[in-house]
Amino acid sequence: MIKKIITTANLIVKNPLSLLIVWLFFLSTPLFAFLRYYIITNHFLFSVSQRQFLNLFLLVFKWFLNLYSLSILIFWVREFNGKIIPRGHKLVLIGMGVSSFFFFLANTLLLKLEEIQFPNYLYSNFGLTTDFLESINQISLVVLLLIIFMFLDGGKLFIKFYKKSDTVWFKKSNAVFFKKINLILRVAVLGIFLFTLARSFYPLTSFSTSIKNSTQTNEQKFGHEFKFVEALRKLTPKEAFVIHPPQGIKWQLIGNQPTIRYFLYPRTLVSGQLLTGPSLTKSFPTAYFAEVYPESNDSKWPLLSTSSAKVSFDDKNYLEYEKLELVGTEAGVAVYRILFYE
Amino acid sequence: MNKITYFFLLSLSILISAEKVYFFIQEPKYHSSLLGIAELSLMVGLLFWSLYSFLKTPPTVVKTSDSKSRSKPAAKKVIAILVGAGLFLGLSSFWHNYTKIALDWDAVALYDARAQFLRGGVKFSEMGSIAKYDYKNGYYYLLYPPFTSFTHYLWYQVGIPLPISLLYTFFLMGMGIGIFLLLQPRLGTTWSLVATLLVLGQQSLFSTSLVAYTNLPYTLYLSLGILTLHRYLIEKKIWWFCLGVVLVSSSQWIRFLEPSWLAVVLAFFLVGVSKDWRSYSFKSLIMAFYCLLGYVSWKYFTDVISDKEAIFNTSPLYILEPVIGIFTGAFLQMALIYTRMWGSIILIYLGSFLSLLLQLKKPEIKADTFLFLVIFFSFAMYFCGLYFISFQFDWWPEMAGSLLRSSTFLLAPAIYLVVKAVKDVFEQ
Numbered sequence: 001m002i003k004k005i006i007t008t009a010n011l012i013v014k015n016p017l018s019l020l021i022v023w024l025f026f027l028s029t030p031l032f033a034f035l036r037y038y039i040i041t042n043h044f045l046f047s048v049s050q051r052q053f054l055n056l057f058l059l060v061f062k063w064f065l066n067l068y069s070l071s072i073l074i075f076w077v078r079e080f081n082g083k084i085i086p087r088g089h090k091l092v093l094i095g096m097g098v099s100s101f102f103f104f105l106a107n108t109l110l111l112k113l114e115e116i117q118f119p120n121y122l123y124s125n126f127g128l129t130t131d132f133l134e135s136i137n138q139i140s141l142v143v144l145l146l147i148i149f150m151f152l153d154g155g156k157l158f159i160k161f162y163k164k165s166d167t168v169w170f171k172k173s174n175a176v177f178f179k180k181i182n183l184i185l186r187v188a189v190l191g192i193f194l195f196t197l198a199r200s201f202y203p204l205t206s207f208s209t210s211i212k213n214s215t216q217t218n219e220q221k222f223g224h225e226f227k228f229v230e231a232l233r234k235l236t237p238k239e240a241f242v243i244h245p246p247q248g249i250k251w252q253l254i255g256n257q258p259t260i261r262y263f264l265y266p267r268t269l270v271s272g273q274l275l276t277g278p279s280l281t282k283s284f285p286t287a288y289f290a291e292v293y294p295e296s297n298d299s300k301w302p303l304l305s306t307s308s309a310k311v312s313f314d315d316k317n318y319l320e321y322e323k324l325e326l327v328g329t330e331a332g333v334a335v336y337r338i339l340f341y342e
Numbered sequence: 343m344n345k346i347t348y349f350f351l352l353s354l355s356i357l358i359s360a361e362k363v364y365f366f367i368q369e370p371k372y373h374s375s376l377l378g379i380a381e382l383s384l385m386v387g388l389l390f391w392s393l394y395s396f397l398k399t400p401p402t403v404v405k406t407s408d409s410k411s412r413s414k415p416a417a418k419k420v421i422a423i424l425v426g427a428g429l430f431l432g433l434s435s436f437w438h439n440y441t442k443i444a445l446d447w448d449a450v451a452l453y454d455a456r457a458q459f460l461r462g463g464v465k466f467s468e469m470g471s472i473a474k475y476d477y478k479n480g481y482y483y484l485l486y487p488p489f490t491s492f493t494h495y496l497w498y499q500v501g502i503p504l505p506i507s508l509l510y511t512f513f514l515m516g517m518g519i520g521i522f523l524l525l526q527p528r529l530g531t532t533w534s535l536v537a538t539l540l541v542l543g544q545q546s547l548f549s550t551s552l553v554a555y556t557n558l559p560y561t562l563y564l565s566l567g568i569l570t571l572h573r574y575l576i577e578k579k580i581w582w583f584c585l586g587v588v589l590v591s592s593s594q595w596i597r598f599l600e601p602s603w604l605a606v607v608l609a610f611f612l613v614g615v616s617k618d619w620r621s622y623s624f625k626s627l628i629m630a631f632y633c634l635l636g637y638v639s640w641k642y643f644t645d646v647i648s649d650k651e652a653i654f655n656t657s658p659l660y661i662l663e664p665v666i667g668i669f670t671g672a673f674l675q676m677a678l679i680y681t682r683m684w685g686s687i688i689l690i691y692l693g694s695f696l697s698l699l700l701q702l703k704k705p706e707i708k709a710d711t712f713l714f715l716v717i718f719f720s721f722a723m724y725f726c727g728l729y730f731i732s733f734q735f736d737w738w739p740e741m742a743g744s745l746l747r748s749s750t751f752l753l754a755p756a757i758y759l760v761v762k763a764v765k766d767v768f769e770q
Contacts, residue, residue, distance in 0.1 A: 185699055189764060192693030199543070203431055217444055222450075247478050257478075259447065265455070271477050
């Protein structure tokens with residue numbers, strides 16, 4: 001019974017159509033990912049467990065197809081060593097190579113779309129993540145390289161590869177088991193080598209991303225809060241004390257003292273979080289600050305009460321001040337000088 | 343080739359050593375401490391020992407394994423293609439850094455910022471006082487050792503009319519040259535070029551040449567230090583040992599958070615002891631002592647002189663929790679997440695192990711085992727570090743990117759092992 005199953009499996013695997021069908025399924029995984037997205041967004045599946053099952057299915061499906069097609073390829077290498085590769089198999093290999101190339105090209109173009117448009121563009125439109133596309137891209141490159149190697153050396157490489165597989169490891173041992181392990185090890189190492197080779201194409205595929213990153217200005221890199229830093233840099237003297245908002249999610253750049261110091265040095269920076277009472281202001285009776293998000297209810301800083309001449313820099317405690325004057329505005333950001341009581 | 347390799351590595355060692363001496367002179371509290379004096383004396387001693395032994399011994403011609411293929415025109419074509427690919431890598435990094443308008447976040451907040459403070463006349467020990475009105479980041483300027491900031495400072499002081507980010511392209515080129523020179527006698531010209539390209543082309547490494555962070559110089563010094571020690575284990579020339587030790591220990595002066603040198607010391611000790619107990623135990627001791635001195639002297643500087651705040655809590659209660667976690671399943675859960683954090687790059691490290699198995703009968707197996715042990719101990723170190731951190735911070739799974747960037751020094755040894763095994767298959 002087992003023998004019969006093995007013989008049938010052997011026949012299936014040897015058939016060129018078996019690899020072709022699996023490979024075509026693999027190429028269609030982005031379509032399955034899109035289908036999954038379509039099902040979820042159109043509320044065909046309601047329960048979380050159903051959705052989780054679908055996600056898991058797609059993941060297993062992708063890896064199963066990938067490993068299965070690679071296994072068949074390696075089986076073919078072993079099967080046809082020292083023999084002429086039959087025409088049918090050759091055609092399938094050429095087809096796989098060509099489709100791998102175009103598949104890689106199409107995926108790379110999709111990845112570029114995400115760069116050009118906005119983050120999450122691919123997922124929100126096609127249900128595809130960049131991780132998913134990058135992983136199938138690497139697989140298609142490995143397959144392509146494997147096929148190129150097979151054809152480049154007219155198959156000789158793999159004949160040598162197989163025949164010499166029992167020479168180094170367990171040299172003295174004649175046990176077939178160890179020879180097989182040795183062959184498996186060599187196939188695995190060669191696969192990993194090809195995988196590493198495919199990964200090393202990264203600088204080539206990411207060239208446009210690199211250029212895009214290099215042309216970013218400070219404002220693009222550090223976000224819109226950079227305008228507060230620029231206003232302070234332009235409108236305050238170099239020996240000034242500058243008060244800035246407390247560090248946290250609300251004021252990600254302007255509250256981050258080490259980062260803004262780079263642009264404002266040699267000014268002395270004071271975190272608003274420390275200004276809980278009048279004791280600290282004695283060491284700097286005059287200071288400067290930029291009004292941050294004056295229109296916002298949540299992120300407005302500092303909290304000013306001009307009628308009672310009070311200000312809160314830590315969002316909790318109010319300090320009395322002697323004088324407050326507008327130094328100027330830069331790109332819509334107002335910068336003030338504040339004089340505390342000595 | 344041997345001479346070029348030696349003087350290339352020596353100049354890298356002298357660069358960092360000269361900066362250390364400059365730092366030593368600048369900081370009065372440091373040069374009056376016994377630790378600082380001991381570290382610098384040993385560093386100078388090792389460099390002189392290395393140079394003296396190199397100049398004293400007549401150089402021998404190292405036979406490379408590609409002597410047969412040298413005459414083949416096809417081999418020349420392959421070499422030309424590989425060199426072209428290497429130039430493409432270098433030029434794309436150059437172009438990116440040359441046209442770069444703004445530096446990235448950490449460079450702005452720390453590395454280049456400290457260079458600006460140095461230019462303003464502020465010493466390292468005084469940098470904590472710049473942040474005296476900051477409630478959160480008192481320790482920040484001393485969190486990383488000074489190498490990158492000092493090199494930026496030198497760049498500005500010398501007046502090089504090029505953007506500072508280009509320094510990292512030069513580090514990448516240095517990395518490529520160093521790997522090629524060190525691997526060439528083992529793999530031959532073609533395969534060492536392949537290995538170099540495979541290392542430099544990896545996303546986690548190449549991308550560090552596009553940001554002015556500590557990762558690339560750290561990888562440069564540590565990787566080349568490990569490969570130099572590997573060469574010492576094969577050729578047994580004392581100059582490689584001295585340079586390797588200086589390079590590995592100096593990497594602590596670039597990044598301090600991960601004690602990767604510990605993995606190198608441990609691997610060297612285990613392999614050395616199994617080779618020849620008498621001669622290697624002494625050398626392992628020198629290596630361990632010098633690396634430990636480098637660790638303690640910087641720690642002393644940050645903790646005692648500059649009142650650095652502790653980042654991680656090391657009280658017994660915080661240590662007890664992870665220990666109990668081993669029995670409650672947290673350990674296993676962490677192991678799963680840890681494996682996932684590495685992503686597909688873990689295959690390369692797995693490949694290095696499989697390649698080692700294939701090379702068991704080869705004469706260089708002990709030196710190659712040293713490389714694998716460095717990878718193995720580093721994996722264990724990262725795991726233990728993350729395991730303990732996971733009990734103190736919720737954000738630890740977000741450290742995956744940082745883990746990949748700081749572990750790039752393992753790529754060169756791992757890829758060397760894989761390429762060596764593949765070369766063996768192809769050439770038999």
